[in-house]
Amino acid sequence: MFELVNNRQLIFGENKINEVGKLIKWYGCKKAFCAVYPEGEHVYNKVKSLLEEEGIASISFYKVGKEPDMHIIHEGRDLFKLENCDCTIAIGGGSVIDTAKTVGMLAVNEGNVDDYQMHGKEVKKEPPLFIAIPTTSGTGAEATKTSVVTNNDNGLKKSLYHTSMIADIVILDPNLTLGLPKRLTAATGMDALSHAIESYVSLNASPMTEMFGLKSIELINQYLEKAYHKPDNLEARGGMMLASYLGGCAITAGIGIAHIMAQPLGAIYHIPHGDACSIFLPIAMELNLPYATKKYAKIAEALHVYDSTASNQKNAMNAIQRVKEIRAAIDAPNCLTPYIKNSPTIDEIIDIVKRTTGHITCNPKPLNEQLIFDAFRMACDKSK
Ligand SMILES: NC(=O)c1ccc[n+]([C@@H]2O[C@H](COP(=O)([O-])OP(=O)(O)OC[C@H]3O[C@@H](n4cnc5c(N)ncnc54)[C@H](O)[C@@H]3O)[C@@H](O)[C@H]2O)c1
Numbered sequence: 001m002f003e004l005v006n007n008r009q010l011i012f013g014e015n016k017i018n019e020v021g022k023l024i025k026w027y028g029c030k031k032a033f034c035a036v037y038p039e040g041e042h043v044y045n046k047v048k049s050l051l052e053e054e055g056i057a058s059i060s061f062y063k064v065g066k067e068p069d070m071h072i073i074h075e076g077r078d079l080f081k082l083e084n085c086d087c088t089i090a091i092g093g094g095s096v097i098d099t100a101k102t103v104g105m106l107a108v109n110e111g112n113v114d115d116y117q118m119h120g121k122e123v124k125k126e127p128p129l130f131i132a133i134p135t136t137s138g139t140g141a142e143a144t145k146t147s148v149v150t151n152n153d154n155g156l157k158k159s160l161y162h163t164s165m166i167a168d169i170v171i172l173d174p175n176l177t178l179g180l181p182k183r184l185t186a187a188t189g190m191d192a193l194s195h196a197i198e199s200y201v202s203l204n205a206s207p208m209t210e211m212f213g214l215k216s217i218e219l220i221n222q223y224l225e226k227a228y229h230k231p232d233n234l235e236a237r238g239g240m241m242l243a244s245y246l247g248g249c250a251i252t253a254g255i256g257i258a259h260i261m262a263q264p265l266g267a268i269y270h271i272p273h274g275d276a277c278s279i280f281l282p283i284a285m286e287l288n289l290p291y292a293t294k295k296y297a298k299i300a301e302a303l304h305v306y307d308s309t310a311s312n313q314k315n316a317m318n319a320i321q322r323v324k325e326i327r328a329a330i331d332a333p334n335c336l337t338p339y340i341k342n343s344p345t346i347d348e349i350i351d352i353v354k355r356t357t358g359h360i361t362c363n364p365k366p367l368n369e370q371l372i373f374d375a376f377r378m379a380c381d382k383s384k
């Protein structure tokens, strides 16, 4: 038994961003709300002129300077309504896509982020047309119905989601990631790898998510180091965009202990999401190994480190070793210690994890306080 929610249209290729005006026109929209980074003026100007060519007006929302909190989203929602926009475009990474995704939903539904995120309020109306144009290759947020938002009232970073919140159209244009700095290429790449691996071993994995996950792992194995060391290599950038997208499709199977830790701790210690995933991914694999040995052996195949004469256990360990090798080759972080502040205490951390991602039941090793404690302790140990 499984359910999968996918975008209506996926467009992949160099310069495909140029199609955005015609697409919006076909849907009959008149005024677009464009979410971009504060420094994204040139990107917005390009989209603005593509829209103008088709007689479509637009406004820019430049507020997404960091991973989104609910204040930013409420400001966006109010602007969307004030300006009478009728469609949403996101040009950016997960932060921008999640902002636009939630702004569109709230613009036509009642209430605030908090209502949907903390109190189970139901989405009743279909959001306006939403086009997602990623500029990072990591979150796969363009392929998910989920938005991750920091709640300013309680400091918790939590998801809200609905089937109708997924982007209607995704444009994957590898040109847009050519300027992604090395540090961000590494972090976002480790996020994509975490989605692919965590979803593949998830207890809720389906044949569909497994297929997406394995292909994503193969592409990351092939292209992440190249994208990092040769930032102008379009083939590698395209491979990573696709890998990230497929990771987003796969993660509908549910996140595991790497994300269960990375999401709340990223918010507490102000660690970019991908860096937090980088620290926790191999730890998650080690903790889960006895519960998903065969699957990790399969992952070893996708990572090209499978030895047909060796046991599943040995191949699973080869897979973990390869993930650590990729991480080292791109200088992605492997230890939590440099980010740690004196507070909160470990007991408070366990409590925060329990209140944010603690309800998740699809990690191969059952989630409990001991697992959270072990993952935290291992993340503080550099040798891991
Ligand atoms: N909705 C989902 O399904 C989902 C899944 C995973 C993560 N997330 C969320 O996504 C957020 C992280 O998104 P992200 O990792 O894509 O990073 P991001 O969107 O936060 O961007 C990080 C930085 O990269 C810069 N940047 C982005 N594209 C660039 C480019 N092409 N050239 C130069 N600089 C560029 C931005 O200016 C920003 O400073 C987190 O809040 C995370 O929780 C969402």
Ligand SMILES: [Fe+2]
Pocket: 139, 191, 194, 195, 259, 273, 277
């Ligand atoms: Fe993630």
